[in-house]
Amino acid sequence: MMNCKQATELMSQELDRPLAWRERMALRLHNLMCRGCHQYRKQLAFLRMALRSRAGGD
Template identity: 55%
Template sequence: MLNCRQATQLMSESQDRPLAAGEKLALKLHTLMCKGCRNFEQQLPVIRRIARRY
């Protein structure tokens, strides 16, 4: 089971490479239970859009 640190690392990597099916499933299970990581996951694409709009 992923902890928050591992989950956010994986979320960050998902911005740079496609995740494997097992990684996606592990993330899904973690974010179902963790509101903070769910918010983090939604904010990563926003940070990317901010940088692109810079």
């Protein structure tokens, strides 16, 4: 089971590279049980979306 540090590191790496399926699984499992990381991930997803729409890309 990964800890919060590993989870947040994976979440930021996820912005730069596709995660392996076992990384995604471990992260998802952690987020199911960890409220803090769950919220953090939601914020990251929101930020990424905001950045992408500002870039005006496809």
